[in-house]
Amino acid sequence: MKKVLLTVAALSLALGAFAQPQLREDNIEEVLKAMTLQEKATLLVGGARAAMVNGVTSGTAWQVPGAAGNTRPIERLGIPGTVLADGPAGLRIQPTRQGDSNTYYCTGFPVGTLLASSWDTEMVEEMTKAMGNEVLEYGVDVLLAPGMNIHRNPLCGRNFEYFSEDPLLSGKMAAAYVRGIQSNGVGTSIKHYAANNQETNRNENDARISQRALREIYLKNFEIAVKEADPWTVMSSYNQLNGEYTQQKLDLLTTVLRDEWGFQGIVMTDWGNKAGTVKSAKAGNDLMEPGNQNEIDRIIAGVQDGTISQEELDRNVRNMLRYIVRTPHFKGYKFSNKPDLKAHAAVARKAAAESIVLLRNEKETLPLKGDEKVALYGISALDFVAGGTGSGDVNKAYVVNMEDAMKAAGFTLDQTLADYYKAFVAYDKAQNSLIGTVNNWFSRRKLAEIAIPTAAIENEAKANDVAVVVLGRNAGEGADRKQIDDFDLLRDVSTAYHSAGKKVVVVLNIGGVIETASWKHMVDAIVLPWSPGQEGANAVADVLTGKVNPSGKLPMTFPVNFMDHPSSANFPYAYNGQQARGFSWGPRQPQKDVDYTDYAEGIWVGYRHFQTRGVEVSYPFGYGLTYSYFVYSNPVVKATADGFEASVTIKNEGTVAGKEVVQVYVHAPEGGLEKPDQELKAFAKTKLLAPGESQTLTFQVDAYSLASFNEAASAWEAAAGVYTVNFGASIQDLRRSGSFKLKKAQSWPVHNVLAPVTE
Ligand code: BGC
Numbered sequence: 197m198k199k200v201l202l203t204v205a206a207l208s209l210a211l212g213a214f215a216q217p218q219l220r221e222d223n224i225e226e227v228l229k230a231m232t233l234q235e236k237a238t239l240l241v242g243g244a245r246a247a248m249v250n251g252v253t254s255g256t257a258w259q260v261p262g263a264a265g266n267t268r269p270i271e272r273l274g275i276p277g278t279v280l281a282d283g284p285a286g287l288r289i290q291p292t293r294q295g296d297s298n299t300y301y302c303t304g305f306p307v308g309t310l311l312a313s314s315w316d317t318e319m320v321e322e323m324t325k326a327m328g329n330e331v332l333e334y335g336v337d338v339l340l341a342p343g344m345n346i347h348r349n350p351l352c353g354r355n356f357e358y359f360s361e362d363p364l365l366s367g368k369m370a371a372a373y374v375r376g377i378q379s380n381g382v383g384t385s386i387k388h389y390a391a392n393n394q395e396t397n398r399n400e401n402d403a404r405i406s407q408r409a410l411r412e413i414y415l416k417n418f419e420i421a422v423k424e425a426d427p428w429t430v431m432s433s434y435n436q437l438n439g440e441y442t443q444q445k446l447d448l449l450t451t452v453l454r455d456e457w458g459f460q461g462i463v464m465t466d467w468g469n470k471a472g473t474v475k476s477a478k479a480g481n482d483l484m485e486p487g488n489q490n491e492i493d494r495i496i497a498g499v500q501d502g503t504i505s506q507e508e509l510d511r512n513v514r515n516m517l518r519y520i521v522r523t524p525h526f527k528g529y530k531f532s533n534k535p536d537l538k539a540h541a542a543v544a545r546k547a548a549a550e551s552i553v554l555l556r557n558e559k560e561t562l563p564l565k566g567d568e569k570v571a572l573y574g575i576s577a578l579d580f581v582a583g584g585t586g587s588g589d590v591n592k593a594y595v596v597n598m599e600d601a602m603k604a605a606g607f608t609l610d611q612t613l614a615d616y617y618k619a620f621v622a623y624d625k626a627q628n629s630l631i632g633t634v635n636n637w638f639s640r641r642k643l644a645e646i647a648i649p650t651a652a653i654e655n656e657a658k659a660n661d662v663a664v665v666v667l668g669r670n671a672g673e674g675a676d677r678k679q680i681d682d683f684d685l686l687r688d689v690s691t692a693y694h695s696a697g698k699k700v701v702v703v704l705n706i707g708g709v710i711e712t713a714s715w716k717h718m719v720d721a722i723v724l725p726w727s728p729g730q731e732g733a734n735a736v737a738d739v740l741t742g743k744v745n746p747s748g749k750l751p752m753t754f755p756v757n758f759m760d761h762p763s764s765a766n767f768p769y770a771y772n773g774q775q776a777r778g779f780s781w782g783p784r785q786p787q788k789d790v791d792y793t794d795y796a797e798g799i800w801v802g803y804r805h806f807q808t809r810g811v812e813v814s815y816p817f818g819y820g821l822t823y824s825y826f827v828y829s830n831p832v833v834k835a836t837a838d839g840f841e842a843s844v845t846i847k848n849e850g851t852v853a854g855k856e857v858v859q860v861y862v863h864a865p866e867g868g869l870e871k872p873d874q875e876l877k878a879f880a881k882t883k884l885l886a887p888g889e890s891q892t893l894t895f896q897v898d899a900y901s902l903a904s905f906n907e908a909a910s911a912w913e914a915a916a917g918v919y920t921v922n923f924g925a926s927i928q929d930l931r932r933s934g935s936f937k938l939k940k941a942q943s944w945p946v947h948n949v950l951a952p953v954t955e
Pocket of ligand 1: 264282340387466467587673
């Protein structure tokens with residue numbers, strides 16, 4: 197008997213030694229203690245992704261083909277792998293799988309710039325709620341989105357993924373986006389933190405920025421998103437910032453992000469493998485993506501030689517474990533692989549419709565009556581740009597083009613002209629397959645505009661009621677845009693149609709700001725849908741018929757000339773690969789705007805520059821027309837215990853129902869720091885107002901949001917005195933105002949970090 201008891205005791209002791217804690221929400225410390233150094237390092241480095249290689253899908257069951265990355269499982273401790281996939285215009289995964297007749301398409305939603313043009317945070321949240329459902333139902337844990345770098349310069353190749361030139365608009369949009377996605381129990385990764393404002397040499401470029409411009413412009417939007425929406429993850433950027441890679445920058449990733457803003461999630465790298473893994477880990481970059489064995493080895497070596505302490509390592513691992521217990525993979529969610537794509541297509545269409553900007557509408561050219569015979573010009577009417585290229589490209593089941601959309605909306609098209617374009621597209625496709633040109637990841641080929649003989653256009657002008665010209669440009673990751681001046685088609689069509697007494701409508705199917713000042717007067721109406729997703733063309737047609745009353749407004753300025761942007765003096769707009777870098781085999785001098793970029797303009801980005809300095813623009817920030825007419829009245833502004841409250845009444849005095857975006861700009865009292873003349877401090881969109889209907893909008897702004905950053909004191913400061921509060925329909929159209937007095941100057945000291953390197 198004694199012997200049996202002893203054996204049982206020995207057995208349970210042995211079992212105890214082998215029983216491994218299994219990860220739960222409430223035993224993170226226990227699991228952390230049980231982890232070996234090898235396991236800890238493994239958890240901080242992403243794993244190989246499932247992909248199609250030579251037609252065969254690699255990866256294990258929990259992985260999702262086409263997802264950008266993973267975190268590695270540690271089965272011994274019940275730590276599952278998790279899946280990370282792009283964004284931001286929808287989920288990006290592989291649409292088909294070998295030996296599987298199911299498809300895995302995702303909805304192509306409008307790009308970030310179009311969402312920001314809605315100025316409607318509720319709508320964005322509703323839309324991303326649908327997008328996040330696809331993330332969940334396709335077995336993904338984190339959507340690598342939203343992209344939220346500031347539109348510093350119109351030619352940044354990824355501006356379409358980003359929201360705005362203004363940090364408040366960008367931050368509020370990002371917060372709404374994050375809330376919508378995360379309401380599904382999946383995560384987001386706000387990116388690219390920070391100052392990834394150009395694609396040229398994006399892996400190495402050193403963005404040199406003053407502390408004030410960083411705090412007020414380039415970090416402010418991230419601060420808002422972190423504080424208001426608790427994103428699960430942040431993606432550090434590829435570039436350097438003031439002499440250090442952002443992924444290795446302790447002050448950026450820990451002092452500011454976590455200590456000052458209270459960020460609780462994980463930071464992951466953008467997709468690369470930089471030497472200096474240990475420095476990244478020490479700086480607070482928890483996860484290396486896409487992950488490589490050498491990064492695991494470096495971390496292990498770093499702990500062994502003391503370059504990184506056990507505490508620093510454990511801090512990152514703890515962050516990872518806290519992230520993992522939030523994920524659907526950890527919770528064992530049984531995803532369906534069957535999101536309701538039909539319902540989501542309707543959501544995408546609505547989002548586009550709520551956001552399209554009407555830039556020009558001479559003599560009420562729009563809306564059209566709907567029974568006109570329309571001549572549809574421009575190769576982009578068929579080769580419609582639903583979104584950009586690169587990681588932000590979504591594998592959608594279809595893209596509605598303008599021809600289909602116009603027909604569905606009831607227009608009769610000039611069929612001969614339509615067939616001419618179709619024949620060209622078919623020819624190009626055939627040629628392409630002959631010469632083997634492929635649409636690769638970085639550059640989905642955009643068809644070049646085709647010339648239409650003037651005589652043909654003249655005949656078409658006689659035979660049709662109106663011309664609709666679709667002008668398309670695509671943009672994408674890996675390259676900045678160039679200025680393209682191909683407005684010949686517009687000129688020819690305008691000349692012919694105007695001499696025939698007919699009107700010309702332009703649809704700008706673009707990914708970033710283009711030059712408009714030289715040609716806008718030639719046309720009667722301009723509709724700006726940006727790159728509006730797979731259903732966007734339908735939304736454009738609805739704006740043309742008036743079924744949708746446009747209510748979008750510009751989230752950035754359209755300048756007269758590119759060089760009017762102060763940032764253009766320090767932007768690689770003429771960069772041409774190695775040639776411009778002075779290619780040589782030996783060491784070379786660092787090249788301006790390629791190896792480093794001086795943000796010499798400081799805080800004078802976008803309207804802050806144009807409006808304050810009275811520089812003429814083509815279309816101002818916040819601008820957009822509607823088919824209604826809104827009157828602003830009864831402005832009330834009063835000081836509150838912490839800032840001010842303002843309200844204004846908006847009445848639709850037009851003849852059709854519509855929505856108005858109201859922008860609250862503040863002019864600060866003199867004294868203290870030099871400030872822009874006006875800064876956006878709040879905004880809202882009315883509900884759909886019937887003709888004659890009014891709505892009073894109320895805004896609350898706290899004193900901290902009024903503050904500017906004083907480098908000398910390393911503090912945010914709000915000056916005492918009288919602040920003018922303007923209610924604007926755009927930065928150039930301030931309709932009503934009021935004022936309030938901030939009795940006492942206020943100051944919020946922060947760490948004196950992020951300073952540029954002085955020579
Ligand atoms: C992009 C990120 C993207 C990542 C994963 C990178 O090249 O810069 O935006 O999330 O790839 O695809």
